[in-house]
Amino acid sequence: MKKILFTLAAFVASLSVQADGGMWFLKLMEQQHLADSLKKAGLQMPVSELYSETGPSLKDCVGQFGGGCTAEVISPDGLILTNNHCGYSFVHAMSTLEANYLKDGYFAKSRAEELPVPGLKFTFVVAIEDVTERVEALAKAQDVDGYTMQSWNFLQSIMENLMVNSPYKDKPGIEFEVQPFFGGNQFYLFTTQTFEDVRLVVNPPLNLAQFGGDGDNWIWPRHNPDFALFRVYADKDGQPAQYAATNQPLHRDRYLPISLKGYEEGDFAMIMGFPGTTNRYLSAAQLQREMSSIYQPIVTAGEPLLLWEREQMERNDSVRLAMQQKHMSLQNMVKNFGGALQAVKKVKLNAEKRRLDAALAAYGAKVGNNDYVEAPAKLAQLSTEVADTMYDVVLYQQTIGKNSFMMPYRLLNNYQKALREGDNKLRDETADEMRKYYQNNMEGVNLDELNSKMSILVPIWQQHCKLDASKAMYIASVEEVARNSHFASKERLEDFLASPSLEKLLSDPMWQQAMSTRTVLNDQYYAAARRMVKTDTELSRIYQRGLLDMNGWSTAPDANGTQRLTYGHVKGYSPRDAVRYDYKTFLGGMFEKENAADPDYTVNPRVRQLYNEGNFGRYANKDGKMQTDFLTDNDITGGNSGSPVLNARGELIGVAFDGNIESLSSDFKYNPELQRCINADIRYVLWTIDTFGNCGYLLKEMDIRE
Numbered sequence: 001m002k003k004i005l006f007t008l009a010a011f012v013a014s015l016s017v018q019a020d021g022g023m024w025f026l027k028l029m030e031q032q033h034l035a036d037s038l039k040k041a042g043l044q045m046p047v048s049e050l051y052s053e054t055g056p057s058l059k060d061c062v063g064q065f066g067g068g069c070t071a072e073v074i075s076p077d078g079l080i081l082t083n084n085h086c087g088y089s090f091v092h093a094m095s096t097l098e099a100n101y102l103k104d105g106y107f108a109k110s111r112a113e114e115l116p117v118p119g120l121k122f123t124f125v126v127a128i129e130d131v132t133e134r135v136e137a138l139a140k141a142q143d144v145d146g147y148t149m150q151s152w153n154f155l156q157s158i159m160e161n162l163m164v165n166s167p168y169k170d171k172p173g174i175e176f177e178v179q180p181f182f183g184g185n186q187f188y189l190f191t192t193q194t195f196e197d198v199r200l201v202v203n204p205p206l207n208l209a210q211f212g213g214d215g216d217n218w219i220w221p222r223h224n225p226d227f228a229l230f231r232v233y234a235d236k237d238g239q240p241a242q243y244a245a246t247n248q249p250l251h252r253d254r255y256l257p258i259s260l261k262g263y264e265e266g267d268f269a270m271i272m273g274f275p276g277t278t279n280r281y282l283s284a285a286q287l288q289r290e291m292s293s294i295y296q297p298i299v300t301a302g303e304p305l306l307l308w309e310r311e312q313m314e315r316n317d318s319v320r321l322a323m324q325q326k327h328m329s330l331q332n333m334v335k336n337f338g339g340a341l342q343a344v345k346k347v348k349l350n351a352e353k354r355r356l357d358a359a360l361a362a363y364g365a366k367v368g369n370n371d372y373v374e375a376p377a378k379l380a381q382l383s384t385e386v387a388d389t390m391y392d393v394v395l396y397q398q399t400i401g402k403n404s405f406m407m408p409y410r411l412l413n414n415y416q417k418a419l420r421e422g423d424n425k426l427r428d429e430t431a432d433e434m435r436k437y438y439q440n441n442m443e444g445v446n447l448d449e450l451n452s453k454m455s456i457l458v459p460i461w462q463q464h465c466k467l468d469a470s471k472a473m474y475i476a477s478v479e480e481v482a483r484n485s486h487f488a489s490k491e492r493l494e495d496f497l498a499s500p501s502l503e504k505l506l507s508d509p510m511w512q513q514a515m516s517t518r519t520v521l522n523d524q525y526y527a528a529a530r531r532m533v534k535t536d537t538e539l540s541r542i543y544q545r546g547l548l549d550m551n552g553w554s555t556a557p558d559a560n561g562t563q564r565l566t567y568g569h570v571k572g573y574s575p576r577d578a579v580r581y582d583y584k585t586f587l588g589g590m591f592e593k594e595n596a597a598d599p600d601y602t603v604n605p606r607v608r609q610l611y612n613e614g615n616f617g618r619y620a621n622k623d624g625k626m627q628t629d630f631l632t633d634n635d636i637t638g639g640n641s642g643s644p645v646l647n648a649r650g651e652l653i654g655v656a657f658d659g660n661i662e663s664l665s666s667d668f669k670y671n672p673e674l675q676r677c678i679n680a681d682i683r684y685v686l687w688t689i690d691t692f693g694n695c696g697y698l699l700k701e702m703d704i705r706e
Contacts (some may be wrong), residue, residue, distance in 0.1 A: 006345070010270055011022070011408060011511070014493075017311070021670030021675070022555065022556035022566065022635055023275050023278065023556050023557075023559045023565075023569050023635055023636075023637075024556050024563055024564060024566065024567075025181070025523075025556065025562070026050060026051035026059065026336060026559055026563070026564075027130070027188065028557075029047070029051060029607070031553070032553070032554060033554075035047040036161050037567075038050075038270075041567055041568070041569070042267070042268030043270070043567070043568070043648055044268075044648040044649050045648070045649055045650040046294060047498070048301075048433040048563065049563075049650065050272075053127065053128075053592045056253055056254035057254070058254075058272055058646075058650065059125055059272070060124065060125075060252070060254045061073045061161055061254055061255055061256050061644075062272045062273065062644060063124045063125070063641070064122070064229075064561075065086055065087075065122055065642055066078070066086060066087070066089075066120055066121065066122075066193075066273045068284055068395055068638075068639060069082055069086035069274075069639065069642045070082065070272075070273035070274050070639065070640060070641065070642040070643040070644075070656075071086070071122065071230070071607045071642050071653070072085075072256050072272075072517055072644040072655075073232075073254075073255040073256065074255055074256050074258065074652065074702055075247040075255055075698075075703075076251060076253070076255055076701065077231070077251065077252075077701050078231050078232035078234075078250030078251070079201065079229060079230075079231050079249075079698065079701060080198075080229070080232060080641070080643070081228075081229055081634065081685070082120065082227070082228055082230065082233065082641075082642030082655070083226045083227060083228065083641045083642040083651075083657045084203065084204060084209035084225075084227055084228045084654065085209075085210070085226055085328070085641065085657070086228070086641050086642045087117075087120075087200070087203060087228040088102070088325060089325045089329075090117050090118075090119065090120045090200075091106075091117075091200065091203050091228070092325040093118065093119070093325075094115065094117065094118070094200070094326060095321065097317060101115075101200070101203055102203070102206055102321075102324065103205065103207075103321075104205050105203055105204050105205035105208070105209075105342075105693075106200060106202065106693065107203075107689075107694065107695050108200070108201050108202045109200065109204050109695065110697060111249070111697075114199040114200065114231055115199055116197070116199050116200075116203050117199060118199075118241045119198050119229065120196075120198040121180070121194050121196050121198065121648040122195050122230075122232050123195075124192060124194075125153060125190065125191075125192055125563050125603065126174070126191040126192055126193050127166075127168065127190075127191040128188055128189070128190055128191075129188065129191075129227070130186070130187075130188055131162050131178060131187050131188065131189045132186045132187045135149065135150075135155075135158065135162075135271070136160045136187075138161060139154070142154075145538060146184055146537065146538045146541045147183060147534045147535075147538050149180075150184040150541075151289070152179045152535060155177075155178040155180075157185075157366050158179065158558055159176055159179075162176070162178060162189050162192075162695075163176045163189065163508050166191065169241070169632065171193070172239040172240045172241070173193045173194045173195060173240030173636065174191060174192070174193055175192050175193075176189060176191055176192075177189075177190050177192070178190075179555040179560055179561075179562055180560075181558075181560070182281075182544055182545070182548060182557050183281060183540050183543070183544030183545065183546050183558075184559075185541060185544065185548065186298065187284035188562075191494075191654045193240065193590045194240060195232045195233070195234060195239075195240045196241070196242055196243070197232070197233040197234070197243045197244070197247050198230050198231070198232055198233070199228055199230060199231050200228070200229075200230055201228075201229040201231050201695075201698070202229035202688075202689055202693060202695060203228045203229075203691070204225060204227070204228070204688055204692070205604055205621070207599070207602055207603070208224065208225065208557075208604045208688065208692075209217055209224060209226055209227070209602075210223060210224055210226065210606055211223055211224040211590060211593075211600070211601070211604075212224055212593065212600055212601060213600030213601075213602070214328075214331045214332075214600065215600055216593075216600075217332060217335055217658070218335055218336065218339060218658060218659060218660060218661040219583055219660070219661055220306050220631065220676065221584060221589060221629070222603075222628070222629045222658070223586075223587065223590040223593065223628045223629060224629070224680070225680045225681075225684045225685050225688050226405060226655075226657035226658070226680055227655050227657075227685050227688070229689070231249055232249070232250040232491040233247040233248060233250060234247060234248060234249075234250040235247060235248075236248065237373070238250060238251055238701055246635060251409075255574075255703070256646070256650075256652045257650070257651050257652065257703040257704075257705055258652045258682055258686070258702055258704045258705065259647060259649075259651035259652065259653055259682070259705050259706060260481070260618065260619070260683055260686075260701060260705065260706050261333070261652055261705070261706070262621055262627070262653070262681075262683070263568065263570050263630065263647065264671065265569075265570050265571060265572065265583045266570060267569060268568075268569060268647065268648040269568055269569055269570055269634060269646065269647065269653070270566065270568070270634070270645075270673070271565070271566050271567075271632075271633040271634045271636060271640065271644065271645055271646070271656055271677065272563065272564070272566075272567060272643060272644060272646075273563070273564065273636070273640040273641075273642070273643030273644075273656070274561055274564070274636040274639045274640070274643075275559035275564055275636060275637045275639045275640045276559060276560075276561055276637060276639030276669070277558070277559055277560065277561070277638070277667070278555075278558045278559040278637055278666075279558060279667055279668055279670055280538075280555075280558055280667070280668060280670070281540070281543070281544040281547055281558060282353065282668060283291065283353060283356075283357055283375070283376050283379045283380070283543055284353035284356070284357050285374070285376075285379050285380035285382075285383035285384070286379055286383060286536070286540070287344070287350060287353050287582075287668055288383065289342055289383040289386070289390065290668075291340075291392040291599035292387060292391065293340055293386075293387050293388075293394065294390065294394050295338075295340055295341050295392070295629045296341065296539050297335040297391055297395040297398060297464070298333065298337050298398055299334055299337050299338045299341065300336065300395070300396035300460065300464055300539070301395060301399050301457060301460050301461075302333065302337075302398065303334060303338075304456050304460065304602055305330065305398075305402075305453070305455075305456065305457065306327070306330060306331055306334060307455055308352075308452065309323060309326075309327045310328070313327065315500075325655075329331060335521050335661075336638075336664060337685055338349045340664040340665055340667070340668075343492050343661075343662060343663065343664040343665035343666075343674075344648075344665040344668065346443070346662075346665075347669075347671060347674075349665055349668060349669055352667065352669070355501045356547070357376035357380075357505060358376075359544070359550070360375070360376060360546050360547060360550060361373050361376055361377075363546065363549075363550045364546060367549075369546070370477075371541070371542045371546070372543075372546035375539055375542045375543040375546060376543065378539050379536070379539050379540070380448075381465075382532065382535055382539065383534075384528070385534040386528060386592065388466035388467055388522070389466075389467070389525055389528045389529060389532070389588070390529065390532070391465075391466050392465045392466050392470050392524075392527050393521075393524060393526070393529055394543075395460075395464060395465055396461065396465075396517075396521070396525075398457075398459070399457040399458065399460050399461040400461050400475060400517065402442065402453070402454075402457060403478070404442070404445055405437070405442055405445050405450055405451070405478060405481060405482070406481075406486070406510060406513070406514065407434060407437065407442070407487045407510055407514070408437065408514075408517065409514040409517075409518045409656050411430055411433055411434050411437060411511070412505070412511050412514050412515075413514075413518075414426060414430040414501075414504065415427065415434070415505065416506070416511070417501060418430060419501070419502045420502065427500070431497045433495075434487070434493065434497070435493070438487070438490060439490075441584060443490065447479075447482050451477070451478040454477070454478050458477075459473055459489075466594075468526040469520050470524065472520070473516050473520045474512055474513055474516035474517075474630060475513060475516075475517075475544050475674045476509040476510065476512065478512040480509050481510055484509050485508050485510040486505075486508050486510075487508065488510070488616075489509050494670065514650065515680050527614075550682075559637055559639065561639060566634045566635040568633040568634040568677075569632060569640075570583055570630060571583055571632060571633045571676070572631055572663075573633075573660075573674060575660075575674065580629070583630055583631045584627055584628075584629070584630045585627070585628040585629045585630070586625050586626060586627055586628060587611055587625070587627075587628055588611075588625075588682075588683050589628070590607070590628070591608075591611070605693060607692065609692060610692060611655070616691070617687070617690075618706070619686055619687040620683075620685040626682060626683075626687065627681045627684065628680070628681060628684045629678055629679060629680055629684070630654060630679050630681055631676045631678060631679070632645065632677045633675060633676060633677070634656070634677040635666070635669075635677075637659070637666065637667055638679045640677075641656065641657055642654055642657070643655070643666075643677045645682075650694070651705060652682050653681070653682050654679035654680055654682050654685075655679060655680050655685065656678070656679050657678060657679065657680055658677075658678040659675070659677060659678065660676045660678065661676070661677070662674045662675075662676075663675035663676060686699065686704070
């Protein structure tokens with residue numbers, strides 16, 4: 001017993017020591033004593049300038065870009081910096097074969113040339129309020145459980161009660177959202193303001209911005225300046241407005257200064273951004289379930305699909321442009337999840353989680369809390385029961401669920417219901433929806449390509465699904481649907497709707513597949529998955545509260561898409577025996593990687609010209625070389641893309657764009673020895689804007705410090 005208690009005490013003590021890891025929520029800076037840790041790590045600016053509720057601070061310079069990335073304001077006139085890959089889908093949608101802003105790049109030479117970007121939004125955090133007591137009181141009054149209390153529906157239903165006295169509620173672009181923290185043990189109300197007139201300013205050509213392509217994704221060393229510039233516009237009063245030619249650049253009193261002084265290994269570095277999701281409070285069983293039932297089926301289905309997509313894209317530029325954005329997204333996910341599977345195994349994280357389970361149970365026994373004692377075992381039992389169900393649901397979504405030539409079950413079922421009940425109103429309304437769905441989602445689908453794609457994915461489903469019921473699912477081939485379905489062409493759809501019958505509908509292969517998959521998914525999977533999520537959420541809330549009680553609430557909350565700060569240092573690393581990676585790269589390394597036979601490793605001709613001329617100007621380092629990318633040990637994850645990398649004085653020295661392959665277990669545990677953030681040097685970014693792109697007008701509005 002003494003040995004157990006000693007081990008527990010040592011474990012708790014280790015948790016209480018604040019390392020550089022952690023995506024810190026600055027609203028809790030005082031409670032978690034973060035200011036002391038930041039100063040000890042090397043921060044030189046006043047802590048109040050990081051986060052303030054009474055005046056301008058760093059939080060006002062960093063916003064959410066496009067709903068899934070980060071961008072920062074770098075001039076008083078609303079100029080924002082983010083990653084090229086963050087703007088990728090938006091620029092892709094704007095591009096044509098004649099004006100391919102993705103492949104060839106775009107450099108506005110004046111504000112008049114800045115291009116409106118349809119659908120792109122930029123969001124600032126205005127205020128954050130702790131509403132834990134109010135949420136818990138409203139949940140108690142409505143008699144809802146721990147699962148329901150964290151649900152979007154419940155949190156939306158109580159929103160008016162939470163924002164009733166907000167001074168912001170009537171301002172343009174204001175939105176409110178309640179987010180659960182620490183597994184639903186705390187709740188915060190976020191007030192944000194969203195701007196909808198965002199314009200493209202600079203987008204480097206793809207062979208520069210994404211030099212190395214998928215081969216270099218998650219890999220160090222890197223040599224690409226993964227960045228893009230946009231500008232936020234507002235109405236004459238500085239408020240959000242739809243695009244209009246009369247809109248003006250958004251004025252901001254606080255924006256990030258830029259440093260050309262560079263950095264050395266060991267220098268302080270901090271990153272603010274909007275990291276998406278981490279799961280660092282999982283039990284051992286939950287981690288194992290995550291790896292085997294979610295990550296593994298995504299990789300199993302994704303790897304052969306990526307090969308098929310690459311073959312299609314090699315056919316011509318038109319196919320490449322059409323598929324490029326989705327392909328990039330898929331390859332990033334598959335490489336990320338595959339790397340995580342390997343990393344979790346390599347660092348033996350499952351064993352560490354089992355020790356944590358045991359520590360929590362021992363702590364629960366010590367303090368007399370039986371919920372803490374039982375939580376790990378209950379989570380283990382639940383995970384065993386649902387593992388195969390979860391695996392099949394994810395595998396279905398990644399295989400059969402990717403058939404884009406299917407009318408939704410909801411519409412087909414509504415139509416058969418209307419025919420059975422003689423409900424002419426429902427029939428006509430559903431018919432109109434079917435026409436719109438066909439036009440927007442099915443018309444123009446290349447059936448030969450889809451048939452080729454599904455011929456790869458269907459066998460994966462049939463071979464790897466875990467439960468027998470899924471193997472009995474009726475799966476109509478693309479050819480059969482195209483040949484025999486009433487819904488496979490505009491003409492046949494109109495013929496059916498003009499003379500509908502229940503017999504025609506029930507014999508249709510599209511209906512038969514929709515019914516079969518719906519029955520199997522509902523009966524065998526979705527109901528079980530919903531029960532699992534409910535129980536898992538309630539147990540996780542107890543489990544996480546126990547860990548927090550045990551460590552004195554000294555660890556950062558999991559990332560959940562809200563604004564966070566992470567701090568660390570410029571630092572190289574050693575991923576394996578006898579290998580040591582430096583913390584910085586130079587433009588010359590791009591030419592060492594050059595491969596004329598691989599478009600991902602083809603050097604841009606103008607980069608070659610400028611490199612051969614040694615034309616680096618004031619952006620060169622003290623040795624006259626062009627530094628490209630660098631490493632820090634900052635704790636980041638998806639959503640941090642585009643985040644500013646700041647020195648100890650709060651000056652911009654880079655922009656974060658990737659992590660390293662060895663650290664892909666970091667969503668489950670930060671590893672200071674292996675986790676690195678890959679950043680584009682701000683001098684490389686400015687060189688690309690100025691020397692490469694001839695956009696000197698932009699530098700005049702920035703605060704650039706020599």
